[in-house]
Amino acid sequence: MKPFYRLIIPFLILGAFLFIVGCSSNNDNLSTLETVLENTFTGPDQKLNKLLDDPDNLTAVGANAETKNSETPTELDLYLEEMYQPHFTEDMYSEYVGEYAFSYQAKQGDKLKILKLILSIAGAGFALFILTTKSFEFMPYMLLVLGVSSLFTGVSELQKDKKAFWGYMNIIVSLFVFFVSIQGFLLN
Known part of the structure; x- marks a missing residue:
């Protein structure tokens, strides 16, 4: 039994030492890392x-x-x-x-792209939920989210100034979808 303890105790002491050394931190390196990450990722x-x-x-x-x-x-x-x-x-x-x-x-147009992506995913999520549960009372919410997404798409197209026709078309479609969504809220 003694040879077993003679092998285990040094490994336990070494493990405890490595754990203690690994848990101690250098605040200068940590603050440097935090500063660089904050400056890089906050835009x-x-x-x-x-x-x-x-x-x-x-x-x-x-x-x-x-x-x-x-x-x-x-x-x-x-x-x-x-x-x-x-x-x-x-x-x-x-x-x-x-x-x-x-x-x-982040560039100036990136925030709008991210918002459009989030709204499109939310609209698809609403649509999937409505299709799977056959619960159509959430339809106005889905239309509202898709209308806002279409509005942002139109605004971003107008900011590009490449396809002004499609920008205006998206805004007109979003206004129609808003109208249908409001009617859905009123009828429920």
């Missing part, structure tokens, strides 16, 4: 949007295009350095800003 703030839209912050590179002097940083460069430089080494900062900093930034 661009108003200042960053203005800097991204400013043509002075663009660099054109090509055969006939003029390039700016890279020795003087732009306002966008200074802003990104302020936001991310304290949290990275120089090499990692350059790699992060070059490849990852704007990968997850």
Whole structure:
């Protein structure tokens, strides 16, 4: 029985040591990670949007295009350095800003796309529920959700300004669906 304890006790002590060391955290690394994730995934703030839209912050590179002097940083460069430089080494900062900093930034039209997707899924969910349960009292809710989804589709098409006809058509259809939905609420 003693050889068994001689094998188990060192492993238990080692496991307890690793558990204690693994549970202790370095608050500096944790706060750095939280800051970078928050800055990356919360989307661009108003200042960053203005800097991204400013043509002075663009660099054109090509055969006939003029390039700016890279020795003087732009306002966008200074802003990104302020936001991310304290949290990275120089090499990692350059790699992060070059490849990852704007990968997850929400653009202005993305929020509308996400809202349209959520409303479309909700409308399909209502339709599936109505079809499976044969409970048609939820039909006005489904029509209301699909009307709002169609309205957002029309607005986004008008913002693109590519297909103005289909944007107006979606808005007209959504108004008709709203009318039918309101009638459904009144008749129930």
